[in-house]
Amino acid sequence: MDTVRRRPPQSETVTHEGAAERQELFNRIAPVYDKMNDVFTLGFHRLWKRWTVSWSGAKQGDKVLDVCCGSGDLSFLLSEKVGTDGKVIAVDFSKELLQIAASRQRQLQRSKPCYKNIEWFEGDAVSLPFPDSTFDAATIGFGLRNIVEREKALQEMSRVLKPGAKLSVLDFNKSTSRLTSIFQDWMIDYIVVPVVSWYGFTSEYRYLKNSIKGFFTGNELEKLALEAGFSEAKHYEFAAGSVGNLVAIR
Numbered sequence: 001m002d003t004v005r006r007r008p009p010q011s012e013t014v015t016h017e018g019a020a021e022r023q024e025l026f027n028r029i030a031p032v033y034d035k036m037n038d039v040f041t042l043g044f045h046r047l048w049k050r051w052t053v054s055w056s057g058a059k060q061g062d063k064v065l066d067v068c069c070g071s072g073d074l075s076f077l078l079s080e081k082v083g084t085d086g087k088v089i090a091v092d093f094s095k096e097l098l099q100i101a102a103s104r105q106r107q108l109q110r111s112k113p114c115y116k117n118i119e120w121f122e123g124d125a126v127s128l129p130f131p132d133s134t135f136d137a138a139t140i141g142f143g144l145r146n147i148v149e150r151e152k153a154l155q156e157m158s159r160v161l162k163p164g165a166k167l168s169v170l171d172f173n174k175s176t177s178r179l180t181s182i183f184q185d186w187m188i189d190y191i192v193v194p195v196v197s198w199y200g201f202t203s204e205y206r207y208l209k210n211s212i213k214g215f216f217t218g219n220e221l222e223k224l225a226l227e228a229g230f231s232e233a234k235h236y237e238f239a240a241g242s243v244g245n246l247v248a249i250r
Helices: 019-041 045-056 073-082 095-108 113-117 150-160 178-197 202-213 218-227
Strands: 063-067 087-092 118-122 135-141 161-172 232-238 243-249
Touching (some): 019 045, 019 095, 019 178, 019 202, 045 073, 045 135, 045 243, 063 073, 063 150, 073 087, 073 095, 073 113, 073 118, 073 135, 087 095, 095 118, 113 118, 135 150, 150 161, 150 218, 178 202, 218 232
Parallel strands (some): 063 087, 063 135, 087 118
Antiparallel strands (some): 232 243
C-alpha cells in the first residue's frame, strides 16, 4: 500500500508560474538532498531543526503540520514531541522526497512507536487541503524560500492553524550584512557546488545562491507574516546572521 497520499484532483496541476520547474528541481535532487544539507550547514541544520520544533510550541497529543517536509527531518522531530497520542501531517510537492521520507519512517518506526503517527501528503503549500483551524502547531524548514507565492503560503498556514497556535519557519536569511552575504556566496561556490558536481547537480545547486538573494530579511519576513494574518511575528537570527527562524502566532 502506498504510504504517500496524493493531493486532491483540483491541486493535481501546479499552475502558478515557476512552481512546476521548482517541483521538478527538487524531484531531481532528492537522492542527494540530505547529503547537501549536511555539507552546506556543516551538519548544524540538525540542531537548528530541533530549535524550530521547540519554537513551534508542539506538545504531547497535538495535531501538527510540517509544510515542505522534504525527507522528513522536522516531521520526525515533531512526532517525538506529540507522541503516540498526537498526529503529524507532512506535506511536500516533491514525490521523490516524500518517498524517501516514507521509507525512513518504515525503518525508524521499529525503534519508536510515535513515528507511526506521521502521514505524508503530496500537495501544494499555497493550496493546503485541510479545513480552517485544524492544527495546533506548524513548521516549515528551508521551504518558504522555494515557494513562488510566499504570502499566499503564509496565508494558508495561518488559515489551517488554530487561534493562538504557532508557526515556526526555518530558512537561510537574505542578510543585511555584506560579510555574511560574501560568506554565503563562498560556501555555495567553493563548497556546495564542487561537491554536488560529483553527483551531476551543479546547475541545480547554483539556484540556491539566487534563491537566498531573492528571499527576505528578518524584518521583511515579520512584516509579511503580519500581512498574511498572523497576530504576532518575531524573527531570530543565528549562524552569524546567515540563518534565521520566524515564529508567528496565529
